[in-house]
Amino acid sequence: MTNDPRDRASDTPRDAQSGGGTRKAIYAAGGGLALIALATAAVQLDVVPRWLIGAGSSIEETAAATTPDDQFTPPARDAIPDSPFGDAVRRGEAIFTNTATNAGDHVGNGLSCSNCHLDGGRHPLSAPMWAAWVTYPKYRAKNDQINTMEDRVMGCFTYSMNAQYSPAGGPPPHGDDIYRDLESYFFWLASKAPTNVSLDGIGFGKVPKPEGGYDLARGADVFAANCAVCHGEDGQGQRDINGDYTFPPLWGPDSYNWGAGMSRIDTAAAFIKNNMPLSQPGSLTDQEAWDVAAYLDSHERPRDPRQTGTIEENRLANHDGDEILYGQVVNGVLLGQGTGPSPARAATMATPSAAEPQN
């Protein structure tokens, strides 16, 4: 292919014409580009009305996206006021997250409130304190009376914190500062919440009992596969280099007692399904949650402090109709006899005789 002058002579007219077409195209494109550049500059400098570029609506959309439903959000940690009230809130938070030290006279196991009420009582579906606060006082069948928040927290100390094996041998008495501080914390968490309503995220949620019930052997497998890495093969939790529990014990002497809500399989299943394994809520099926909840609640734990007569009498009085293995024979052993205190708790108990399980 060469530039033969003779070819060129005959080509030129047609080429010039098509060159004109190209030129128009270049003009159009150039004009377009120039307009785009100017428009970009205008938008960047904010001289264009927002409605023209639809910015207003997109801002609303992002705002809506950060609060998906009507989930209540408690105030940020650093918003606790600097005032006598704020001091009480801080003390309440310290009791809540480090119960064994800050209310240690009344804690008879290795747990803190925040072991089950995650994120310091803020997390939805791990019985958040902002949701609980706005539902009290209320009637509870558990003790057949109107309960104030103080009554309710007293129950937590009695059962979930197993106060019977604490130095004081029981929960903080009515009117104790521990209740003042905890209630200040809850009240502050519920800042701006409506009252006497059931807020989204209250309690642990509900997981329907599977048609075929539950199975302890399957539960053991679910436990080994999904829980043991944190709570230990033996369910006794794991401690850090200073002996502090990093992962709480799920049964045995340092766990909640037979009177605690978590010893009921339906409650434990709901907590597990909606919160465990930590950082992977919802990853177990309903069936797996029930199986593993039943498995961990089929182990012995501190006795029900309400028991005065036999286990069977206490079962009829306090556990009848519950989804609980208390008073039942599992693997040939009657459950509910109690473990007695761990050696560390026994050493600090005021009345060591209470350590003896009474059946």
Added chain:
Amino acid sequence: MAHKSDPKRPAEIYEPYEEQAGVPLPVIWIAIALAFWGVLMLYDTGDSVRVSLNDRAEDSEALANVTPDEGASLFEANCATCHQPDGEGLRDAVPPLAGSEVVAAGPGIIARILLRGIDGPLTVADATYDGHMPSFASALSDAEIARLASYVTTRWANGPDGAASSADDVTDLRGEVADLGSFAGGMELARLIPSLPPQPPMPAPSAAPRDDADVLQLVFAGRDEVWSCASCHGDLGQGDETTPRLAGLPAAYITKQLHDFREGTRVNESMHLVASGLTKGEMTALGTYFATLRVPSNAGAVLSGDLARGEELALQGDWSIGVPACFTCHGASGFGVAPGFPGLAAQHAPYTAAQLANWAGGERHNDPLGLMAEISGALSTQDRRAVADYLATRPPVPAVAATMTRMETDDDQ
């Protein structure tokens, strides 16, 4: 001729009219518009640069202004996870500072404790503890240690107020205690503080197992295609940049990683070669060897991460993105929980950030239940840098069996 019908042809030919046209008009339009846009943008960014410069100036002014409270924020950042914000400690685990006879002894003693750490049984305020107080010698400056010592004494000891300790005092102390290792429990503290209540005896040093020659050989000399660990991980297992610190990681965790490198379930070419040449027994022995090394930190915040955000992720987590506090699994202060949860404190920030990115991207997938994959995926790149930087500023794990080695030297003296 073929080229007559070739549509591309015209462009290759010199066009006579182009001579007169000069630069085409649209090109000029574009140039003007771009120049206009460029100038505006320069003006605009210049503005935000000025704003951010102002911000930074205000920040450093604010920093200068908080000096009176600096002791409080140092305490909050370095001591509160264990001794608690109110200094009440943790039942059965960490002694209180409030009401402590040790704290009453004054800032000089506290500075010594911060430089050396404490191991072994200790009786404080009527209770006995047997824990491990870390050494802050490699994590805090002389000035910071002095300020903390003064702060702790002023807040919790009823002693004279002016009992401050100065950065120069700490500099001198540093030299004095450099080779002493950690305090051997309350017994050794009582030698410096006559007013301490009776202290529990140190347990008799069990004959510390001697590191066997084969392990030392592997660590320092290597064997065939097993290059010496020290050539990459450092003589003390301290690591650097993207080569991890091994000193103080749980033995079982180290053994598991070596196993995973060999099987290819954790991917790294050098470590695959190294691990493939090791027997099971050697992996276990190497795990024990590195787990018991107590080594000062040589890590630092080098990724320009937001340290406040990093601290928040480590201590509180960010539940709005489904991330629990790192320390709920990795232990208070990020010292790890044996066997499965590695310590993160004093780990090199580039290594930590790289591992988090690997999990997020699926390159690392040997974590139980995919716990780290989920968490890493939820963190933004900035979050990963922030938390990696924060963790790098933490004091190193007070690895446990070092107590035994140190007590032997004590006995020799």
